[in-house]
Amino acid sequence: MNSIHQAAMNPITEDDIANYLANTPDFFERHAQLLSQVQLTSPHGTRAVSLQERQAGMLRDKIKALEHRVMDMVRHGTENEVTADRLQRWTRGLLTTRDARALPIRIASDLETLFLVPQVAIKVWDCDAAYANEAYAQNASEDMKALATSLTAPYCGVNSGFDVAGWLAEPQAAVSIALIPLRPEPEAPAFGLLVLASPDPQRFHADMGIDFLERIAELASAALSRLRS
Template sequence: MTSEVKPLAPPVVDDTLITEYLIENPDFFERHSHLLQQLSLRHQQQGTVSLVERQQQVLRQRIMQLEEEITDLMVTARRNEEIFQAYSDLYVALLACDDLPSVMDALQDTFASRLQMPALTLKFFDSPMELDEQFTFAADTHKMLLSKRFQTTQVYLGRLTAEEKKLLFPNEAINSVALLLLGKKGELGMLAIGNHDAGHFEPAMDTLLIRQLQALLSRILPPLLHHQAQHHDLS
């Protein structure tokens, strides 16, 4: 008695195998060009289109996307160049300053006029001489900021509480700030730069330019304060 021989099951071909084969054989449709005339893809907006037409649509969409990305990159690069130039001009202007008002004028000209950041505050800690009210903190209020914002660094980027914003920017609706401690160990004072945009200053952003500004101010301000103190004593 002979056993019945069962026919072999046909090989299972699924989408994965077809995809892998086409990837491994990119010239498949060149060798079987007649298939392109028989294949079609259903498109929701335009009904049935050929595979070639669909490929062209995808390519056009990809080209448009790349053009938009390139445009965005060019805009960002142009803005970065403008920011770098503004800081470079500010460094030169600060080196020519001979008193605190001229320092403030240079800072405000750069940040308000060129960088669209109208809120700027320069405060000094425990100055041995009398300064205008705009340059001083009331009582020990600056310690509140120091204890919260400068535990591990001398630069803070981000948001402030309503009380802190009122302390630094009483007349502006500020939603994000850059705070720079001044002096070798942050003992001299603080420069606060405010922006109306809540997302403008963020902890993750690059701090190269503002750290350079921090270093320059920490260098030029002590001699100006000393000179102003001497002039005050003589008068």
């Protein structure tokens, strides 16, 4: 009676059963008939399925999830390969441009063409006197220069009325924007600014990675050093 009383006071819980099965791996070997008798609800309907069928379904779901992950990895790898190829072609354009005077125009036009950026503008200041009359060396106000210097990294986000958007051919179409400061060294004041713009509000957004844009900034800054006095 005491054992019955104790059992009533301390009933076996689901956790007790789970722990027992986990610690008794040969249980179903000794009671194999139970496996065929266990019926579970299918996750894809209300019908009952056997334990083996449920396990097979769970395995299929895991395989499908792994397939999706592999496809995502392949897709991202392909996208990265395409981006790397475009960057290489853009860099090659910088290296093969003999006339330093044409460099800013080449930088902007190749960004538009190779990376399908709807609008690109560039301004460079503190240039050698030989380039002072070029369009890209003019109309950068002190406020715009200060904005460029204040950026410690490329800015990506909504165009909230930046004055530098006025450098674009169609400033009203610049919904999202990327501002890329150009500087000779990481801590030095900026000597130029690249402006990338799109009518797509998600093309340049605050949460996007900027590693690629930083590389663009470094390469463009190095190439444009030929214009400086």
